[in-house]
Amino acid sequence: MKIAILGFGTVGSGVYEIAKTLKNIEVKKVLEKDLSKIDIATDNYDEIINDKEIELVVECMGGLHPAYEFIMKALQNKKSVVSANKAVIAKYLDEFLNTSRENKVKFRFEASVGGGVPCLAGIQKIRRVENIDKFYGIFNGTSNFILDNMYRFENEFFTTLKTAQELGYAEVDPSADLDGYDVTNKIIISFALAYDGFIKNDFPCFTMRNITKEDILYFKKQGFVAKYIGEATAKGNEYEASVMLNLFSINTLEANVLSNYNIVTVKSHTMGEIKFYGQGAGKLPTANAIIQDILDIQAKISFNLISIEKKYTCSSNLFKYKYIIRSNEELKGNFERIDRDGNNFYHYTKEITQADLLKLVEEKDCLVVKLNEVLV
Secondary structure, eight states, rough: OEEEEEESSSHHHHHHHHHTTTTEEEEEEOOOOOOSSOTTESOOOOHHTOTEEEEEEOOOOOSTTHHHHHHHHHHHTTTTHHHHHHHHHHHHHHHHHHHHHHHHHOOOOOTTTTTTHHEEEEEEHTTTTTEEEEEEEOOHHHHHHHEEEEHHHHOHHHHHHHHHHHHSSSOOSOOHHHHSSSHHHHHHHHHHHHSOOOOOOOOBBOSTTTTOOHHHHHHHHHHHHEEEEEEEEEEEEEEEEEEEEEEEETTSSSGGTTTEEEEEEEEETTEEEEEEEESOOOHHHHHHHHHHHHHHTTOOOSSSOOOOBBEEEEEEEEEEEEEEEEEEEEEOSSEEEEEEEEEEEEEEOBBBBBHHHHHHHTTTOOEEEEGGGGGO
16 A cells, blocks of 8 residues: 655654555655655645555644645545544544545544554444443643652652653643643544544643642642543433543552553443553654554454444533542632641542532632542
8 A cells, every 4th residue: 555644753754664664555755844854755745645546645744734634635535544633633523534434535543542552443342342431541641741750759840841841741832731632632532432422622621730749749648649631421412521630549550650651441331441551652652553544444444433423412410529629728618628738728529520510619729639539
């Protein structure tokens, strides 16, 4: 199969590197502004679109535009597309799937969630047999690197963020990782495969940038480790999802996920909890997932038909959890207990719905953390 790669950065060059080791994939063109990077580079996308030998396009550009236009043009010209771009997929998945069906080609996106961790394929395989109760996990390696380093080395948040940036784990503008946009996109994509519906980002997303060294040390004394978690479930025509800090007991698998690794848990009736663990980003792990999609398309392998026609309404009443709310003053409310540690007050709620939680913290300057000991 002859393919083209759009973008020759970290992931694009990784795809090229792996493809060179395989006999049944040939990279014919690479779309790249810097033509000196590789001898098969072109800066004219029409050269790729008009080349009838190219059957598949790998989009590794990132961002919404021109990635959206390039993906659509490839599909409309009857070329299959594989992408790792979670931002454009979370926004336009319905259009990509409809256009690929209309043109009898494939659109695949395993690498968009979990990098090299095959969690989307796992979700599709489970769905062949039964419904999924819920999924949750550490979907973002940058946030996990920061929280892990704060916990193990007891560093301040911004010191750790700077280290992550120096190592290339965090962008110069880390908003997507710290404010949950990256995890939100991955929840939307995972939900589509788990529940056959295309939801929007209208569920609660709490930033993690207000956690401090003092918080980490307090939670450590209580036997908890903080992790940044995305979670979703659906019942009937309602769904509930969230992106927020969670506390795990120190003996749980999630508490022991180190550095920039990811772990995604999928729960169903007959399988119980299945956990997918591995590198959630990086050149070769992500490229490997893209190559797997290419090989599946070539071999006409499909784990489960993707349909996102079901309509869902966002709810904040499907789950009940306990939470800890940290503020610099004592809050009024019916709390199980309130701890004071230095200048901080830690309020432990009873089991409440997300709707009740949102009322409690409305317009308050505080840290909200879910107690994940009740996540079974």
